[in-house]
Amino acid sequence: MTWAFGDFRLDPERFQLSRCGKPVRLEPQVLSLLIHLIRNRDHMVSKDELVTAVWHGQAVSDASISSRVRSARQAVGDDGTQQSVIRTVHGRGFRFVAEVTTVPPVHAASAEASGEAAGGEIVHQSSGRPGGLPGGRPxxxxxxxxxxxxxxxxxxxxxxxxxxxxxxxxxxxxxxxxxxxxxxxxxxxxxxxxxxxxxxxxxxxxxxxxxxxxxxxxxxxxxxxxxxxxxxxxxxxxxxxxxxxxxxxxxxxxxxxxxxxxxxxxxxxxxRLSDPEGLDAWANYHIGLGHLYRFTAADTALAQVCFERALRADPQFARAHAGLSFTSFLDAFLHLTPDSASAARDARRHAERSLELDALDPFANFTMGRTFWLTDEPDIAADWLARATALNPNYAQGFYATAFTEMLTGQAPATFAALDTSLHLSPLDPLLYGMHGVRAQMLIQQEDHEAAAGWADRAATTPGAHYLISMIALAANGLAGRHDQAARWRQKVRRLRPDATAAHYFAAFPTRDTASRARVAAELQRYGF
Missing domain, CATH: 3.40.50.10070 (TolB, N-terminal domain)
Known part of the structure; x- marks a missing residue:
């Protein structure tokens, strides 16, 4: 069954609205709202009923409901003044008032076989999104x-x-x-x-x-x-x-x-398979995440562009600000920009804005905690990271960041416990090299250089590992007397970051243990850093 009203046709089974045969792109929530209103056009639909049908009973503000209704009106050529299609019953709800007729649906199989559906766009039957296009929160x-x-x-x-x-x-x-x-x-x-x-x-x-x-x-x-x-x-x-x-x-x-x-x-x-101009905030955010965990200057810049696009699409999108905090953190932590101090300030600013918009998001709390690594305030970082893992007890990266923070202050049992938790939760995590690297760094502080070298080698050979991880491997192997292996890691550091220095290393890993810092500094100096 397909509903027809004016120039529009809405096929609820194929989850598609079209006008004069051409598909109209809508966010899934807006289309779900429109379907529910037409399906129940014989009576007024209360706000509570909409929340149950469209938001599945989750807490939602009146502003969010009004925003989705406004988008639905715009899609069908209506507005809040005319209300010839969707009428507001003040203080109570909404009703679909346009004249609707039912017409036979286009047969999906024949349309796909010819490569055409609704004006040339292939639309998968019973799709949760038109044509398989991404949009909205998953x-x-x-x-x-x-x-x-x-x-x-x-x-x-x-x-x-x-x-x-x-x-x-x-x-x-x-x-x-x-x-x-x-x-x-x-x-x-x-x-x-x-x-x-x-x-x-x-x-x-x-x-x-x-x-x-x-x-x-x-x-x-x-x-x-x-x-x-x-x-x-x-x-x-x-x-x-x-x-x-x-x-x-x-x-x-x-x-x-x-x-x-x-x-x-x-x-x-x-x-990535869709028209970039048609992507909404969530789609841009997910593309940004894909670039974020590659830890190169080029990918970090691309991730930043994606998160900025997400904010242009939705200025109140908390996770996009958290993403920008993450990219700014990488700029400062990996010295991808000549002005690391400015990048550190941007990381804090975006984390604060993300928390203003959604204080209960673990990712926002995670990014806020990591900004305090950049200012050598591990105790404050630990409080924010503890909040992140309390909000989501299965947050592997939150436990990894907690382990890093404990390593900075030399708390070995807490470091190893948090690392074990993060690895148990996410054995294939994008930050796996960091988990192994933190363990190696903690073992260096304990003067267990053989074990440190083994874990550092694992860290530096993990896909995505950046030059600072190779510097840990160099130092650990040198301290363990494995100088041939240390020399190989030196070559990789110079290949990844020709201008790398010992100062970069200690800026990234500002450990409080002065004895291990002196040993690492001597080893880095031995290899020309």
Missing amino acids: SIAVLPFQRLGMVPALAILGDAIPHEIIEALSRLRWLAVIARGSTFRLRQQAADLDLVSNALTARYILSGIIECPDRSIAVTLELTDTSSREIVWADRLVAPLGEIGDLRARIVAHLVSALEVHIPFNEARLA
Whole structure:
């Protein structure tokens, strides 16, 4: 079924609005709002009903509702004065008042076969976004797990584990999580992804199978992009029956960390396939993240451009300011700019603005904490980073940054504990080289130079490692008497950063342990730094 009004056609199954045969690009929330109003055009739709249908019951301000209604009106040629399509019932809600007729939908299969749909743009049927285009904050629906061969006493885990996952994912400010009350209603239809994605308008679906093979518990997880039906990520975790509690905690932590990597990567991939001029704030943000973790001058500059575009699209976008704090931090920390002091001030300024806009975002608190590394105030940094990991106990990079901070003040047990947590949460993290590098730096302070050299080698050979990590490897190997290996790392440092100096090293790692600083300084001097 397709609805027609004026020059417009809206196909709810294909999630597309078109005018005179040409697609109209809208954010998913705006299109969901429009669909809900037309579907319920026989009565007034209250604001509470809109919040349930479009925002899935999450807390939302009247200003946000008004903004989405205004965008919907603009898309269909209406305005707040004329109100010939969407009428406001003051203080109560909204009603779709334009005359609507139903017409047969364009057959998606024939359109895709000819390479045309709605004016030449291929549109995937039942897509969570028109033509698979990215837009808006990513959303996810976590379905109850399918039970296979479960004993009755353990069958409840098929609901309990997804519930715990929903609670954990709800801490992520960048991901919209559909409430259990909606997702669990589709228990019997969970295998029909078309039906589920249409009913919930979720961009991603997390499904699972739980079973009891050979006196153990096994959980298979699968993350699907609803627009393309591609499996973005999948994994299987197994534990003995006696370790069910540990398995439940492990599933939640493992999943949160995996989604922190795989969904942004997928969002950035889709955004790069789209017209850059048509990208919204979130799409630009995800492309920026893709550049952010490459730690080169060129990629840091590109990330900055993406975050600035995101802010032009949405000046109140807290995460874009946090992204700019991150790029400014890299400019100062890696000395990518001749004016490191100015970059440090920009890092603090953007972190402060991000916190003003969303004080509960772990990423904003993380970037704020790291700005205090640049001003040699590790105690203040530790407080902000502790807040970040309290807001999201599965925040691997928050624990890594905590380990770095503890290393600066020589707190070895706290350093190693935070590193172990971060590696457990995210064994393939983009900052993996940093985790290994911090461990090596702490081992240098403990004068365990053999172990330090081993960890430093692992750090410096990890993809993405920057020149400062190679300097740790040089110093650790030199102190361990492995001078041939130290010489190889010297060559790599000079290749990555020809003007690198010992001053760069100590500016990045301002440790309080004077004895280890003296040993490292002597070793760097031996190799010409």
